[in-house]
Amino acid sequence: MDGMNSLTLPASPLVQPAYVLPPARFVRAKGWPWTHLLRMRNDPLALMRDGAKHGADVVQLDFGFTPAFVLYSPDAVHRALVPGDAVWKGTRGAKLMRRVLGPGLLTTEGVAWKARRKRAQPRFRSEALKSMPGIVQRHSDQLVERWLADPAHAGVGVDAMAGFSRLALAVVCDVLFGVDPGEDAAVVHQALEQVLSGFLRLMTSPIEGLDQWPLPASRRHRAAVAALDAVVARLIVRRRAAGPLEGDLLADWIVAADAGEMSVEDLHAEVVTMLLAGHETTANAMTFTLALLGSHPAELAAVQAGLDVGDTGPLDRAFAEGLRLYPPAWVMARATSEPLDLGPVTAPAGAFLFIPIAAIQRDPRWWRDADAFVPGRFLDLDPASKAAYMPFGLGPRKCIGEHFARAEARIALATVLRQFDVQAVVPAANPSITLRPLGAVPVRLTPRASAGGQPGRCAHKWAPTS
Ligand code: HEM
DSSP, rough: OTTOOOOOOSTTTSSSOOOOOOOOSSEOOOSSSSSSHHHHOOOOOOOHHHHTTHHHHHHHHETTEEEEEEEEEHHHHHHHSSSTTTTOOOOOHHHHHHHHHSSSSSOHHHHHHHHHHHHHHGGGSSTTTTTTTHHHHHHHHHHHHHHSSSSGTTTTTEEEHHHHHHHHHHHHIIIIIISSOOOHHHHHHHHHHHHHHHHHHHHSSSSSGGSSSSSSSHHHHHHHHHHHHHHHHHHHHHHHHHHHHHSSHHHHHHHHHHHTTTHHHHHHHHHHHHHTTTTTHHHHHHHHHHHHTTHHHHHHHHHHHHHHOOOOOOHHHHHHHHHHHOSSSSSSEESSSSOOEOSSEEOTOEEEEEEEEHHHHTTTTTOOTTBBBOGGGGGOOOOHHHTTTTTTGGGGGGOOOOHHHHHHHHHHHHHHHHHHEEOOOOOOEESSSSSSEEEEEEEEEEESSOOOOOOOOOOOOOSSSO
């Protein structure tokens, strides 16, 4: 293959190479057959991060019979995602996801996807989201009240992940569906937990379609998918009963289904897709950002000082930096439908492509002080870093909810931070379909009196820091 270079980095910085090698633009990662597929099963984040150590633009992994390429340079990512017509969501993970979500906006292709995007897009325009700030504010005030009522808030701390998950689900249901999830919120959280915890094993199993087998883990997975579908059915019934079918996305879909423009299966797929894609990612991002601020007193003080004078700039930059260090959609995957020129190498048709946003956004080639929490870098991002920043994806399949998520996080975090000083330890990152905190995320809250502290930097590895 042209441009191929199988050199790896010297094992120790003490070993000086006799001459300086040009950067290896394409590397075939070494390992026993199937090694990388196994590692994808056990430690996918480390697999993707270690590939970045080659300093290459594209790294080929051994995934058994299917050629698999990991794209580390913004140029290679751009070539794959921006034209977008030589790739599709045809990996095993994507097929498994389609069996969870059904044929909705996230999982369909071509004309079917275009029609879905066109139908949903108007509800994400700023005019359509005019009532959103009031709704998010109301849910954020309720969150703060619940936290204040919890005696743990000044002691061991409240669980930020649980609080933000509940808030984000309520916001999606309220803004996009015009209903309150009520007790179904707990059903959604439990089912999602089950799907996410088993997903990697099902996806990397040697047997494709293991989720359809009569095995205990597969049964639990299918039961969780069925529970989600039952919630969707109840939400639709509740929305029909709530009043005229106008003014929100769920109403649009129900009207289209009643008119025969959408099947019942499509309606369910759209609702469950938005329900899950629209809340878990945002909850993860808010949680990591709050934990980062809770462990960086000077950055916290800067955010609070901004909020005191009505400037959300420092908060927006802290959220952007949280998304850089812990991107909730941490890896995107595609399959090639035709040969695709990635720059240093051409991927054949039928290859898998991985775009590890989490590794690209910490690659020292594009980021100074890559592992440190430095929100100020977003005041003046240089072009190389800008190209390497993609928490909401790239190209035609870019996230439809980017502005929704940013607006929600701004209001919810501002509500918490205006009122409290926070102390937290950044949790370990747990990779599944999304990158989420491992376990509960205790955050200690004290009514604001003495924000401040010494500026300091610490490296945010993928493990807990103190
Ligand atoms: C911080 C929060 C969020 C992050 C980091 C995020 C990230 C992403 C990324 C990276 C993609 C592209 C996936 C790919 O190309 O494979 C995506 C797609 C998508 N996101 Fe988000 N997202 C967030 C919030 C939201 C919200 C709030 C909603 C809806 C309310 C949403 C709905 C969707 C949908 C439906 C897609 C599929 C779009 C399509 O294929 O046309 N996301 N998201």
